[in-house]
Amino acid sequence: xxxxxQSHALQRSKGRAFAAFGLRQGRAxxxxxxxxxxxxxxxxxxxxxxxxxxxxxxxxxxxxxxxLSFDLTVGEGVRLSASTQTAERAYASTQGAAQMHIHATxxxxxxxxxxxxxxxxxxxxxxxxxxxxxxxxTAACLTCESLVLGRAAxxxxxxxxxxxxxxxxxxxxxxxxxxxxxxDDTVLHHRDSPALLAGANALGLVALVAQGAEDAAAPLLAQxxxxxxxxxxxxxxxxxxxxxxxxxxxTLRKQMAQIIKTLSARPLPRVWLSGGTL
Numbered sequence: 001x002x003x004x005x006q007s008h009a010l011q012r013s014k015g016r017a018f019a020a021f022g023l024r025q026g027r028a029x030x031x032x033x034x035x036x037x038x039x040x041x042x043x044x045x046x047x048x049x050x051x052x053x054x055x056x057x058x059x060x061x062x063x064x065x066x067x068l069s070f071d072l073t074v075g076e077g078v079r080l081s082a083s084t085q086t087a088e089r090a091y092a093s094t095q096g097a098a099q100m101h102i103h104a105t106x107x108x109x110x111x112x113x114x115x116x117x118x119x120x121x122x123x124x125x126x127x128x129x130x131x132x133x134x135x136x137x138t139a140a141c142l143t144c145e146s147l148v149l150g151r152a153a154x155x156x157x158x159x160x161x162x163x164x165x166x167x168x169x170x171x172x173x174x175x176x177x178x179x180x181x182x183x184d185d186t187v188l189h190h191r192d193s194p195a196l197l198a199g200a201n202a203l204g205l206v207a208l209v210a211q212g213a214e215d216a217a218a219p220l221l222a223q224x225x226x227x228x229x230x231x232x233x234x235x236x237x238x239x240x241x242x243x244x245x246x247x248x249x250x251t252l253r254k255q256m257a258q259i260i261k262t263l264s265a266r267p268l269p270r271v272w273l274s275g276g277t278l
Contacts, residue, residue, distance in 0.1 A: 012065035012095075015039025019053050022075030031075070039068055042085070044270060049079075054271055055116075056085035062100065064093030064126055072104040072112065074139075079111040083269040087118040087148070090125035090163070097162070100129040106139040111210070113264050117272065118146040118202075118249060121161045121183075131167045133209075135176075140210030141169060142264055146256055148202045148249040149188075158201075160185055169209050176209060177239055198230070200245035202252035208263050213240040216263060223262070229255040 015037035022031045028051050035041060038059040046052050055070045062068060074080045082104075090098060106112045112133065121127070133141050145165070150158035161183065168178040191197040208216060217235030220242060225231050229252065230245040242259050246252035257268055 012063075012067070013038040013057075013059035014067045015057065015059070016069045016071070017041045017055055018071040018073075019043075020073035020075070021051060021078050021080050023077050028075075028078045028080065032073070038066075039070065041070075046270075050081055050266065052269055053080065053082040054085050054269070055082065057088065061089035061091045062098035062127060063091040064095035064098055066098040068099070069101040069103070071102075072114075074104065074106040074110040074112050076107040077109040078107075079113075081113045081115065081264075081266070081269055083114075083271050084116040085271055087120050088116070089120050089122065090127040090161075091122050092124035093126040094124075097126040097128045097164075100127065102129075102131040103134075104132070104141070105134045106136060106141060108136040108138045110136070111140040112142075113266070114141065114143040115260060115264075115269055115272070116144070116146075118148050118253065119163075120148045120151065120249070121158060121163060122151065123156055123158060123160060125161045125163075127162070128164045129166070131165075133169045134173070135169065135171045135209065137172050139171075140208075140213075142206070142208045142210075142260070143167075143169075144204065144206045144256060144260060146202070146204040146249075146252055147183075148252070149191075149197075150201065152201065152248055159188055161188065167207075169207070171209070177207060177241075198245055200230075200247065202246040202249045204244040204246070204252050204256045206242040206244075206256065206259050206263065208240040209238060211238055213238050216240045217242075220259060220262060223258070226251055226255040226258065231255065231259070 017039035020032035214235030
């Protein structure tokens with residue numbers, strides 16, 4: 001009987017975590033919180049007036065059929081920093097794609113720094129992710145994504161995986177930046193092409209949407225890059241986009257940290273310090 005094919009559905013994880021912040025007596029305070037399933041959040045004590053939120057996935061990673069969502073509401077005049085506890089791992093999948101959704105709303109005069117740690121794609125992983133940030137007219141945001149292809153310490157060379165990653169930032173309901181990124185077997189098989197990954201094993205994106213953000217592009221390019229990393233930046237009409245290619249995850253992390261600290265004018269979230277020397 002043990003030789004029969006396994007046709008029953010496997011148990012999958014689901015989770016949603018939500019937090020809202022508003023001004024109370026002139027200080028940013030937590031005003032609402034909800035969490036369910038494998039999605040949790042922590043509120044570490046920090047110095048200063050910019051609170052931090054740390055999201056985590058207690059299932060330890062994502063595989064086909066898993067569903068995970070993180071939601072934030074940033075009230076008027078609030079600046080909030082949010083990150084993830086550690087790198088998110090996309091495991092091998094035999095039952096379709098894992099689904100991840102991140103959504104944030106930032107009210108007038110507010111700012112969100114959404115700075116998740118890396119996503120590591122394992123061999124045969126399948127992940128669909130959507131990040132949506134809705135800004136009021138006078139709101140701002142800084143966001144990043146870091147992607148590591150395979151587990152270098154295990155000698156894993158990624159040849160079979162799929163990631164469909166859609167990101168959109170809207171201001172007053174109108175998109176100001178939207179991008180869909182697809183990584184699949186075709187890209188991986190031609191990863192040395194300069195039009196694709198140029199041989200990189202790790203890649204990152206940092207996006208700043210704020211008044212005058214376009215002025216940050218040129219100074220960023222003038223900075224010294226971390227050895228081994230390639231950096232490109234563009235700025236226009238209140239937007240600054242920075243892209244990074246790197247040979248490995250640590251090089252990417254160091255370069256991303258340098259860029260984020262420059263664009264945020266703040267220290268990195270403390271959880272970043274546990275992931276490597278910055």
